Amino acid sequence: MRILTQPTTKQELIESSTNFIDENTIKGAVDIKRELLAVDSPMHYDCEQLLLENGSTQSDIWGINLYLDEDDIDDLVEFDSMINIRPAQGNRSRSVENPETQTKIKTVVAKWLK
Numbered sequence: 001m002r003i004l005t006q007p008t009t010k011q012e013l014i015e016s017s018t019n020f021i022d023e024n025t026i027k028g029a030v031d032i033k034r035e036l037l038a039v040d041s042p043m044h045y046d047c048e049q050l051l052l053e054n055g056s057t058q059s060d061i062w063g064i065n066l067y068l069d070e071d072d073i074d075d076l077v078e079f080d081s082m083i084n085i086r087p088a089q090g091n092r093s094r095s096v097e098n099p100e101t102q103t104k105i106k107t108v109v110a111k112w113l114k
Contacts, residue, residue, distance in 0.1 A: 024069040
């Protein structure tokens, strides 16, 4: 589990990750304000905690799954995580319901994964 500190390829991430959901899928969390991506944990919560320990604010963190064998950003990022359930922010499901937040998440992922 780590916060990416430099852009990486999907193949490098496949080769270095150890906590796969399936063959080429890993969990991650994105801080949309600080534009950080934490990856490779057994649970989204673990990535969330890593970001919080490094100065992120919980309201800015969203859980995702990364399908590393996909090329299109819409197929690469899945917005499905228990940490996304936050009624106080208007998000009542495991998905990220706000299209603007989805766009921000994809922008951060695209910044780190080449």
